[in-house]
Amino acid sequence: xxxxxxxxxxxxxxxxxxxxxxxxxxxxxxxxxxxxxxxxxxxxxxxxxxxxxxxxxxxxxxxxxxxxxxxxxxxxxxxxxxxxxxxxxxxxxxxxxxxxxxxxxxxxxxxxxxxxxxxxxxxxxxxxxxxxxxxxxxxxxxxxxxxxxxxxxxxxxxxxxxxxxxxxxxxxxxxxxxxxxxxxxxxxxxxxxxxxxxxxxxxxxxxxxxxxxxxxxxxxxxxxxxxxxxxxxxxxxxxxxxxxxxxxxxxxxxxxxxxxxxxxxxxxxxxxxxxxxxxxxxxxxxxxxxxxxxxxxxxxxxxxxxxxxxxxxxxxxxxxxxxxxxxxxxxxxxxxxxxxxxxxxxx
Amino acid sequence: xxxxxxxxxxxxxxxxxxxxxxxxxxxxxxxxxxxxxxxxxxxxxxxxxxxxxxxxxxxxxxxxxxxxxxxxxxxxxxxxxxxxxxxxxxxxxxxxxxxxxxxxxxxxxxxxxxxxxxxxxxxxxxxxxxxxxxxxxxxxxxxxxxxxxxxxxxxxxxxxxxxxxxxxxxxxxxxxxxxxxxxxxxxxxxxxxxxxxxxxxxxxxxxxxxxxxxxxxxxxxxxxxxxxxxxxxxxxxxxxxxxxxxxxxxxxxxxxxxxxxxxxxxxxxxxxxxxxxxxxxxxxxxxxxxxxxxxxxxxxxxxxxxxxxxxxxxxxxxxxxxxxxxxxxxxxxxxxxxxxxxxxxxxxxxxxxxxxxxxxxxxxxxxxxxxxxxxxxxxxxxxxxxxxxxxxxxxxxxxxxxxxxxxxxxxxxxxxxxxxxxxxxxxxxxxxxxxxxxxxxxxxxxxxxxxxxxxxxxxxxxxxxxxxxxxxxxxxxxxxxxxxxxxxxxxxxxxxxxxxxxxxxxxxxxxxxxxxxxxxxxxxxxxxxxxxxxxxxxxxxxxxxxxxxxxxxxxxxxxx
Numbered sequence: 001x002x003x004x005x006x007x008x009x010x011x012x013x014x015x016x017x018x019x020x021x022x023x024x025x026x027x028x029x030x031x032x033x034x035x036x037x038x039x040x041x042x043x044x045x046x047x048x049x050x051x052x053x054x055x056x057x058x059x060x061x062x063x064x065x066x067x068x069x070x071x072x073x074x075x076x077x078x079x080x081x082x083x084x085x086x087x088x089x090x091x092x093x094x095x096x097x098x099x100x101x102x103x104x105x106x107x108x109x110x111x112x113x114x115x116x117x118x119x120x121x122x123x124x125x126x127x128x129x130x131x132x133x134x135x136x137x138x139x140x141x142x143x144x145x146x147x148x149x150x151x152x153x154x155x156x157x158x159x160x161x162x163x164x165x166x167x168x169x170x171x172x173x174x175x176x177x178x179x180x181x182x183x184x185x186x187x188x189x190x191x192x193x194x195x196x197x198x199x200x201x202x203x204x205x206x207x208x209x210x211x212x213x214x215x216x217x218x219x220x221x222x223x224x225x226x227x228x229x230x231x232x233x234x235x236x237x238x239x240x241x242x243x244x245x246x247x248x249x250x251x252x253x254x255x256x257x258x259x260x261x262x263x264x265x266x267x268x269x270x271x272x273x274x275x276x277x278x279x280x281x282x283x284x285x286x287x288x289x290x291x292x293x294x295x296x297x298x299x300x301x302x303x304x305x306x307x308x309x310x311x312x313x314x315x316x317x318x319x320x321x322x323x324x325x326x327x328x329x330x331x332x333x334x335x336x337x338x339x340x341x342x343x344x345x346x347x
Numbered sequence: 348x349x350x351x352x353x354x355x356x357x358x359x360x361x362x363x364x365x366x367x368x369x370x371x372x373x374x375x376x377x378x379x380x381x382x383x384x385x386x387x388x389x390x391x392x393x394x395x396x397x398x399x400x401x402x403x404x405x406x407x408x409x410x411x412x413x414x415x416x417x418x419x420x421x422x423x424x425x426x427x428x429x430x431x432x433x434x435x436x437x438x439x440x441x442x443x444x445x446x447x448x449x450x451x452x453x454x455x456x457x458x459x460x461x462x463x464x465x466x467x468x469x470x471x472x473x474x475x476x477x478x479x480x481x482x483x484x485x486x487x488x489x490x491x492x493x494x495x496x497x498x499x500x501x502x503x504x505x506x507x508x509x510x511x512x513x514x515x516x517x518x519x520x521x522x523x524x525x526x527x528x529x530x531x532x533x534x535x536x537x538x539x540x541x542x543x544x545x546x547x548x549x550x551x552x553x554x555x556x557x558x559x560x561x562x563x564x565x566x567x568x569x570x571x572x573x574x575x576x577x578x579x580x581x582x583x584x585x586x587x588x589x590x591x592x593x594x595x596x597x598x599x600x601x602x603x604x605x606x607x608x609x610x611x612x613x614x615x616x617x618x619x620x621x622x623x624x625x626x627x628x629x630x631x632x633x634x635x636x637x638x639x640x641x642x643x644x645x646x647x648x649x650x651x652x653x654x655x656x657x658x659x660x661x662x663x664x665x666x667x668x669x670x671x672x673x674x675x676x677x678x679x680x681x682x683x684x685x686x687x688x689x690x691x692x693x694x695x696x697x698x699x700x701x702x703x704x705x706x707x708x709x710x711x712x713x714x715x716x717x718x719x720x721x722x723x724x725x726x727x728x729x730x731x732x733x734x735x736x737x738x739x740x741x742x743x744x745x746x747x748x749x750x751x752x753x754x755x756x757x758x759x760x761x762x763x764x765x766x767x768x769x770x771x772x773x774x775x776x777x778x779x780x781x782x783x784x785x786x787x788x789x790x791x792x793x794x795x796x797x798x799x800x801x802x803x804x805x806x807x808x809x810x811x812x813x814x815x816x817x818x819x820x821x822x823x824x825x826x827x828x829x830x831x832x833x834x835x836x837x838x839x840x841x842x843x844x845x846x847x848x849x850x851x852x853x854x855x856x857x858x859x860x861x862x863x864x865x866x867x868x869x870x871x872x873x874x875x876x877x878x879x880x881x882x883x884x885x886x887x888x889x890x891x892x893x894x895x896x897x898x899x900x901x902x903x904x905x906x907x
Binding site: 048070085106151209213218222226249250299335339 | 408461462465466469470473474475476496497571572575576577578579580581582584588589591592594595596597598600676680681683684685686697701702703760761764765768772854855858859860862869870871872873874875876877
C-alpha cells in the first residue's frame with residue numbers, strides 16, 4: 001500500500017527530472033544539426049498544410065542552397081510565438097512565422113527576436129514595414145473586409161456606419177477578438193476609425209450582429225452555409241471562390257473609412273542555432289520563387305510588388321486607405337480596449 | 348440475499364500478500380498519466396506565482412465568468428441526463444430492429460471536430476437551416492419561424508446533443524442488471540411503479556448516473572466553440588475562452604496558467620465530491636441478478652409505444668440532424684457563376700486527391716485502435732485499484748485520472764511543447780507519444796466506465812472463487828472480466844472516438860507532420876474548402892460508426 005504511493009511519487013519525480021535533462025539534450029542536438037546544414041522553422045499550421053504554401057516554396061529552397069528545412073507547425077500564430085517564448089532559454093527554432101503587428105509587441109517584451117535587414121528589403125512597400133528595425137520582416141499582407149453574399153444583398157454597406165442600419169439586422173457574423181486574429185483586427189479597425197468612441201459604435205452595431213464566433217473557421221463556414229449574408233474576412237477571400245468554385249457570388253467590399261491591414265511577417269529567433277541559414281531563407285522569402293506562391297496557397301497578397309497576380313485576384317479590391325495602429329499603442333492599450341469591448345457587447 | 352459491500356471483504360484481502368503485484372500493475376496507469384499529462388501540465392503550471400494566482404481568484408470579472416461556466420455546465424448536465432435516461436431504459440429493456448445502429452450513432456457526435464459540429468447544428472437548426480426553410484415554405488413566410496440558435500437554450504441543446512450518449516451508455520448497462528427479482532419482490536409486496544423506481548431501481552442506477560453526470564459536467568465546463576458560436580457572442584463567455592485569450596492573443600502564459608489552475612482546482616474538488624457520492628450510493632449494492640429479459644417493442648402498451656417513438660424521433664432529429672447535414676453538404680458543390688448548390692462528388696475528389704488523405708486515414712485508425720489497447724488495461728487497473736481499495740486514498744487517485752478532462756486544453760497544448768522538446772523527433776517516437784496522449788485523454792471516460800462496472804460485481808463471487816483456491820489472476824480472468832464485458836465495450840467505444848476526433852495532441856506532438864483525419868479537416872477549412880472538410884468529416888463518421896458496430900457485434904455483448 002505504502003509502496004504504491006511511494007512508487008507513484010517516484011514516477012512523478014522522474015517525470016519532473018525530465019524537465020531538467022531536456023535542456024542538455026537540446027544543446028547537443030542543435031550542435032549536431034549545425035554541421036548538417038539544417039534550418040528549423042516554426043510556422044502556423046495552414047502554411048505547412050498540403051494546401052498551403054510550404055509544398056511550393058520549401059523544396060526549391062532546399063535544392064538551391066543545400067539546406068535541409070525542418071518545418072514544424074505549432075498551431076496558430078499565437079502558439080508559434082508561445083512556443084518560442086517557452087524555449088527562450090535554449091532556442092530550437094531559427095525562424096518563426098506569422099508574427100503580425102499585434103504579436104510583435106509581445107515578442108519584443110519577451111526579447112525572443114533578433115533584427116535582420118534582408119539585402120533586398122528595399123522592394124517592400126514602405127507602408128507594409130511595420131517594424132522599421134526589421135525584427136519582423138513582412139512576407140504577405142491583406143486587408144480585413146466585410147464579405148457579402150451578392151445573391152442576398154444587392155445594396156452592400158459602404159462604411160462601418162452603414163453596417164448599423166436596420167436593413168442589416170442579424171446579417172453579420174463577426175469573430176471574438178479574444179480568440180481570433182481577424183476578430184482582433186476588426187476591433188482595432190473600429191478603434192482606428194472611432195478612437196475612444198468605439199464602444200458606442202459597437203453598441204449601435206449590436207442589432208446587426210447575428211453571432212460572434214470563436215474563430216474565422218466557424219464564422220466563414222456559417223456564412224458560406226447561408227446562415228448570414230455578411231461576414232468579417234479578407235479582401236482576398238472572393239478569389240478563392242472564383243478560382244476553385246468558379247463563382248463570383250461572394251464579394252468583398254472596401255469601406256470609405258479605410259480597411260484595417262493584416263501583415264504577416266517572419267522573424268529570426270534570438271540566439272538561433274542556424275543564424276546563417278535563417279538569413280538566407282529570409283532573403284529567399286522576398287524573391288519571386290517564394291512570393292509568387294503566396295496568392296493561391298495562402299490567399300494573401302505578396303509583399304513583392306513585382307509579382308503578377310493571378311486573374312482571380314482581380315476580385316480582391318485594393319484599399320487606398322490602409323489602416324494600421326502602431327504596435328506600441330496596441331501594446332499599451334489592448335487589455336483596456338478588450339475590456340471596454342466586452343462591456344459594450346454584453347450590455 | 349446477502350450483499351457484501353466492498354468494505355467488508357477488504358480485511359480478508361489485505362491479509363494476503365498480493366499487494367506487491369497489484370502495486371506494480373498500478374504503476375502502469377500512473378506512469379502513463381504522469382508522463383503524458385502531469386509532466387506537460389506542470390511544465391506550464393510552474394510559471395504560476397502565488398501572488399498571480401491569488402490575483403486571478405480575486406478578479407471580479409473572472410469570478411463572474413467562472414460562475415457562468417458553472418451554471419451552463421450544471422444546466423447542460425441536468426438536461427443531458429434527463430434526455431439520456433429514457434434512452435437508457437429503451438436500450439436496456441427493449442429488443443428492436445436497428446438497435447445496434449442507434450447505439451453506434453449515439454457516440455458519433457464525439458468524433459467530429461467542434462467546427463463541424465457547429466456547422467452541422469447551424470445547417471440543421473439555424474435561421475436559414477433545414478428546419479426553418481421547410482417551415483418557411485410550409486407557412487409561406489420570409490420570416491424565420493423558429494429562432495432556436497444564438498441564445499442560452501441553443502448552448503444547452505448542443506451540449507445535450509453532445510453528451511447524452513454518455514448517460515445513455517453508462518446507465519443502460521447498469522439498468523440491464525437492475526435486479527429483476529427484487530422488482531418482482533417489490534411488486535408482490537404491493538409497491539407501485541413509482542415507488543419501485545424510487546426505492547429499487549434508482550438506487551441501483553445512481554452510481555452510473557453520477558458517473559455520467561460527472562463526465563458530462565466537466566465536458567461542458569471546458570466547452571468553448573459551441574458556447575461562443577451558438578450562444579451568439581461574448582455575453583456567454585466561459586473560463587476556457589479567457590484562458591484562450593490569455594494564452595494565444597495576450598500571450599500572457601502565467602495568467603493563462605493561473606486561470607487554468609483555478610479551473611482545474613474547481614473541477615478536481617467537484618470530481619472528488621462526485622466520487623465520494625458515487626461510492627456512498629454504490630455501497631450495499633451488487634450485481635447478483637440475472638440481466639433483465641429484453642422485451643419486444645410490440646409488447647408495449649400503445650401509449651408507451653407512442654411515447655417511445657416520439658422519444659426516438661426527438662433524439663434522431665437531435666443527433667442525426669446535424670450529422671446528416673454535414674454528410675449532405677459533402678455531396679454538394681457550387682455550380683454556375685451564381686454559386687448555387689448541386690449534387691456532386693467534387694468535395695470527395697478535392698479532399699482525397701492529395702497525398703494527405705490516405706495517410707490521415709491510416710494514422711487515425713492506428714491511433715484510435717492503439718489508444719483502445721492501452722487505455723482499456725490502464726483504465727481497468729486504475730478503476731480496480733481504487734474500487735477495491737488496493738491503494739491509499741482511492742478517491743484521490745480517481746480524481747487524478749479524471750483531470751485530463753479538467754485542465755484547459757489550451758494549457759495542455761502548451762505543455763505538449765515541453766513534452767515534444769524532450770523526445771527525439773523521429774516520426775515513430777512522435778506516433779507513440781500521440782497514442783499515449785490519446786490514451787490519457789480517454790482515461791477519464793474509461794476509468795469512470797470501469798468503476799461503475801466493477802462496483803456492480805458481487806464481491807461474494809470473488810470471495811467464493813478465492814475460497815475454492817483460484818488465484819488472484821484466475822479469479823480476475825474467469826469471473827470478473829466476463830462480468831465487465833459491457834463496460835469494456837462502452838469504454839472501447841469512448842476511447843476509440845476520443846482518439847479518432849482528437850486534434851490538439853496530434854497536431855502539436857507531431858509538429859504537424861503526422862496528419863490525422865481531424866487535422867485534414869482543420870486544414871481543409873483553413874484553406875476555404877468547407878465542402879472537402881465535410882467530406883472528410885463524413886468519412887470520419889463512417890469509419891467510427893463502422894468501428895462501433897464491429898466492437899458491439901464482435902464484443903458479443905448481450906447488454907447492448
